[in-house]
Amino acid sequence: MIKIKRSDCPEELKTGLTPPSKGQLETEDSILFFQDPANHSSKYQKTGKNGTRINESYTIYKEKTVRELLQKMCYGKCAYCESRITAIYSGDIDHFRPKKDYHWLAADWENLLFACPFCNQTHTHKITKDGKIEEVVQGKLDQFPLLDKAYQLTIHQGNIFLTDVKAYKEVFDREERLRLLIKPCTDENIEAYFKYDDGIILVGDGLDPVARRKAETSIEVYALQRLGLVQAREAKVIQIKAQIKRVEIAIAELDKYFNSSEIKRTYYEGLLRKEMQILKRFQEPDQEYAGLARYIIREYFKNFHH
Secondary structure, three states: OOOOOOOOOOOHOOOOOOOHHHHHHHHHHHHHEOOOOOOOOOOOOEOOOOOOEEOOOOOHHHHHHHHHHHHHHOOOEEOOOOOEEEOOOOOOEOOOOOOOOOHHHHHOOOHHHEEHHHHHOEEEEEEEEEEEEEEEEEEOOOOOEEHHHHHHHOHHHHHHOOOOOHHHHHHHHHHHOOOOOOOOOOOOOOOHHHEOOEEEEEEEOOOOOHHHHHHHHHHHHHHOHHHHHHHHHHHHHHHHHHHHHHHHHHHHHHHHOOOOOOOHHHHHHHHHHHHHHHHHOOOOOOOHHHHHHHHHHHHHHHHHHE
């Protein structure tokens, strides 16, 4: 997992526009729906053209322009596991805070991420644990764990999402400080939460107890230890280590010919630059498992200098 720079909000989801955006109209409608206590345990139903409630639910977040912007923002990768999705699947639009409990955020741009079905939905996965393989049911779905559920936002606080921005931000920020899932577009220094043993993802070193729990919870909820994903990361490690070997060979060759003719030295300097550029490419944000690559390469050069 790496930090993702969030794109500007698409017009469809902006609030405060005149006339209101489709996203704001849907948000206002869902708030109105859930203001009725009789609907608190119901699934949201839109207001139809004739003013009556219809079976259609949230739709605006699924609009083509929204999906395309999320896909581009995440480079076609899952925001959580960094697997490339678009070659085989259109991808899920994940509500970081699930719309089941945070209906007023169903069309909120800051709450949307591009994800794969294995991270975003629940599935039975094989995972490696303590050297053994076991089956578990994991995946985010409607989970949103907090350090203290007593401070989870309520329907009543959601009612002021559009009408009292300052008061809403206060309660939202309080909940933010208690969340136990890492959010790629919000959290800083995300890569410090994790380390890797080949394809296995582990909790990073030197974390305080809360950060450690956040890393552990994210690994479990996003199913980041699932066997297929571990194997894909292992394959990436092999590629990275092979390129590191090419860099080592280029360094040795440059050292060997450094005091030779200028032509030879220039050639081997160029060869080393080329191999370093290839190695650097693994770390770019559009590459699969860039967080893994950055860790492996960072650890290599840390030991290299020693």
